[in-house]
Amino acid sequence: MKILVTGGAGFIGSAVVRLAVSRGHSVVNLDALTYAACLANVTPVADNPLYAFEQADIRDRPALDSVFDAHQPDIVMHLAAESHVDRSIDGPGDFIKSNITGTFSMLETARKYWVERGKPNGFRFHHISTDEVFGSLPADPAMLFTEDTPYDPRSPYSASKASSDHLVRAWHETYGLPVVLSNCSNNYGPYHFPEKLIPVVILNTLAGKSLPIYGDGSNIRDWLYVEDHADALLLLATQGKVGRSYNIGGENERTNLELVKTICQILDRLKPRAHGTYADLITFVTDRPGHDARYAIDPSRIRDELGWRPSVTVEEGLERTVRWYLENEDWWRPLLARKGVGQRLGADQKPAQ
């Protein structure tokens, strides 16, 4: 199977690339290499003959056409996107361009390619999206996002992803393009760019810096280990039903405060401080504007139809993640110098210039 992965130099895309190559698939990684990309994420497969890299922007139709023509993929897994909510508050324009216009270009390129080849049966366009398109849930544990939950995006990031989901469904209904969609909860794990909560907390503890928690830390997320997510994505890309969407969750709801305290406990054990506990570094900071209270996934469709379940609890996944950051300073240290990393973003809502 030849798989074209967009965004394969990012966090989740690179996990998909590594896993797909390890399972014997040919993979073409198409990525523009934005600030969030890191080609070191795919070092484990970089010299494998099954792997190829193409630097291209998903808004560039001629470039996409030539990548499709050159590599002739059987499956497209579309992950390339601007992904950080705080950056979407400061500069929504890039999110509209990459997530909406970029997805439109990908759909048109894929449609042309599929039609010109006589609409081969096995072709799939798998669009990877987020649970944030569903909005925010109340605390009631019985309330979960299902595939039928109405869309109610509340940040520029989630609105741009919701728009891209609608485009993907429209290309299926209107043109018959064989699509599969998935909406997943918050990912974490190795190679997570150091602007997201979990790597920020791990790296700040190691540097003895404060651990910033937005608001009162009561926001709830359903945490999904990235390698479990990559496994679910490959299953959906190859066996998901055409035209259907699937919610993927970790079955691991935690408040942000609980999550940060767990990371502190793991580090207290693996790399104890001279005095006290890392939890002493926790600091509550101004909340994110429009911060969604709770996301929680009902994963019964992917579980019942395809037999998929997450393989780790959040405690196991966090321990693996913390150990990975302790052992891979060469990976994360250079990324701390990238623009915006280590700064508070998305807090003041000044209009972009």
Ligand SMILES: NC(=O)c1ccc[n+]([C@@H]2O[C@H](COP(=O)([O-])OP(=O)(O)OC[C@H]3O[C@@H](n4cnc5c(N)ncnc54)[C@H](O)[C@@H]3O)[C@@H](O)[C@H]2O)c1
């Ligand atoms: N991280 C999460 O917790 C999470 C949760 C749910 C869904 N998602 C979705 O999964 C996908 C991957 O997320 P991630 O966390 O790995 O993101 P990421 O920011 O780590 O990586 C995104 C990758 O896309 C590339 N990219 C961005 N714009 C591009 C463009 N115009 N053309 C080509 N490449 C471009 C970047 O260079 C980068 O390598 C996204 O679509 C995101 O919306 C992420």
